[in-house]
Amino acid sequence: MDFNNNMTEETKTEETKSEYFTAAETVSEARFYDNEEEKRLRRRFISGILIGTMCTAFICAAVGIALHYVSFGNSNGLGIMNDETAAKINRLEALIDSCYYKTDVDKKKERDGLYKGLLDSLDDPYSVYYSEEDLTVFENETQGIYFGIGAYISMDTTINMPRISKVMPGTPAEEAGILADDIITEVNKESVQGLTTEEVVSRIKGEEGTTVHLTLERESAKETVEVDVYRKKIEVPTVEAKSLDDGIGYIQITEFDEVTYNQFVERLAELKADDLKGLIIDLRSNPGGNLKTACDIADQIIAKGSTIVYTVDRDGNRVDYTCKNESKLEIPIVVLVNGYSASASEILAGALKDYELAKLVGTKTFGKGIVQSVYNLNDGTAVKLTVSSYFTPNGNNIHGIGIEPDVEVEFDADAYTEDKTDNQLDKAVEVMKDLLDK
Template identity: 35%
Template sequence: MLPFLAKIKQQQPIVWAVAGLVVTAVFSVGFAVGRTQTQSVVLEDGSVIGLKEVRERANDVEFALFWEVWDMLQNDYLRGPVPEKDLFYGAVNGLVDGLNDPYSEFFDPREADVFESDLEGKFEGIGAEIGIRENQLVIVSPLVDSPAEHAGIQAGDKIYFIDDVDTAEMSVDEAVRLIRGPRGSTVVLTVSHNGIETVEEISIVRDVIRIDSVTWEVTDDGVAVIRIAFFNADTAALFNRAVVELMQEDVSGIVLDLRNNPGGFLDRAVSVAGEWIGNDTVVIERNENGDLERFPSTGVGRLQRIPTLVLVNGGTASASEIVAGALQDYGFATILGEQTFGKGSVQEYRELADGSAVKITISEWLTPLERSIDQNGIAPDVEIVFDLEAYKEGIDVQLEAALNALKSNAYGDPS
């Protein structure tokens, strides 16, 4: 899934709006005595990776073991010699994997390019966000109008095989590499739908995934339906355009559809929430020391007085949970649908000198009333279970319920 991300590039922090510790060097050629050590690795082509001062390492860690294994691999491996850069990147990846955190990852330069292209909203694949839940690879959400959605992939699906590769112990990054592929090619996912024990193979033809993050329409009854697929670079501008148009049409109510929204840039989510909340706190960050930092919006609350219902489901994650939780806390919206995913941890993303990058969990998000999102999610005010059979017949029971509720003013005006 798209994480909450604080992106740092060329040492300048930039909050992207997806949800930090940084590893810029791993093992040194020599170890100095003192409070800091200068660490670097010189590869066979003469390039230097990771030159920086770092804190002194623990005395009970025998770093010479690394070089002993390095030499074994270089000298004795059957299919050697192995390119040193491959070994180095593998070592860094293993270091981050040592956290046992599914959202902390190392990206080599190619993987970093793929990750950043995802955030720009264009890639070749099936159009589904994936994650790890209880050590199982799962579909967080299929993107709207994507090959995955058309093939029948649902939020919460457990993925057991990608083509003929078993996903047991597979990382999200490994799964992404296997699922991605050129437009027109096919990938087969062996899945079980949420709550169903039987498995099925679903063939999906990959395509170029281009998605406007915000779409909107006004029903004949004057209700605006705003769908946010994810929070990326174009979200703030598109949402502002939607608000301007809807204010001109004098709509009677709003359905904000955040179903299957896997998250995205934090600042875009804060901006969207600010159209209801104004300049109050949208989300709170709590670090490992328990310190709290509040993130207010700069919005002016243009939608405050318009009755609003928010649709959520198990694919509503990260930044979209921030928006739903904030509107719920302030009473500006009624939440309809199903329990959200529960991704409330914060990752920091930093690009390294050679084009690689690292993303590490540093804190967690709380709603304005200090409710924890991580592992808990947002519970809807009104539970409405998705009906797959009805959806196949063109009936979206959750959306219909929201539209009917606004038409009858079932949940009253916003506070």
């Protein structure tokens, strides 16, 4: 199932992106999937506020999934592949084969194009066809694990070149001596001038154990650096935490991947060991991810038996996702959200708000209230279809609406650019102190 929502506004600048692009959203038999629009959510917040790049995704098990096939050769005009359609496709293929100016047409791409076109006809940006290559990338991304060098990459719009924005500790990138602010000019001796960040990232990522050759311009030393960096399995750091003043803990979740829950539990335990009195959860620009992860995290906070979210399909069938954990986090909570907090982020924020367990600070969330399931077609490909709507515990469907914060405050980009002042976080701390004083 997918909680993704389509962004209708494009930002003019490209924000920090990581070397990986992940997303996943899981529930018992369905996932919430990422699309290209969701991946752009992460790039829209001020570079440096949040670590990465709804993602939401949950691959349905191939066993037990009922696939809906179109009947080929149907001549009654009701099916897609009737005699007339088949004849027209054959005519188009013949024209391409005999008249198209190139002779090296990829037949597999032609077939994939047909399948993708069928899904495109639904006018639903969340219903898509995954080719074998697409599905492999997607499955890797939903795990929160990728094979790369362990560096964040952003596009320096002043020179239109990719730049290393951060190097993860203990990764091949660090071991190879790559530094933040290094400009990437070549990957494997091929220029990256004019490439998008995604294209550069795709050239750097690769099979575990292989190497990639990078040519870097190091402005600080006015020198060109060439390094061979081996690729390894990298676990995406999706949770960061720190202790603020007065017993206030801060946890930032950048997306909900399969690795996120354990990271959250570990960071929360560290904060509790530091005399935690109140918790700020930062979900700004979090595009979503694995629903199971979001529910597991909610299960650490909300009382056992409480509904976290429920879905309703076109036939009115309802599925509830409830808390099973005996524990409940009985301290004040403030949740930071913005217009790019989507999907699973809205699930967690909506549940905490409905149960009056948290105050939401920031701006209205993105508003994605529909669900997708991915069906394996048993030939290495898959299709993702929107199958239901989801509702917060109080019965709110926020699709196209979003969730209003309890305390609205716009982000002051100028202040952050000037001296890293985060006025939304400052307001969250202020709200938390008021809660602690009660």
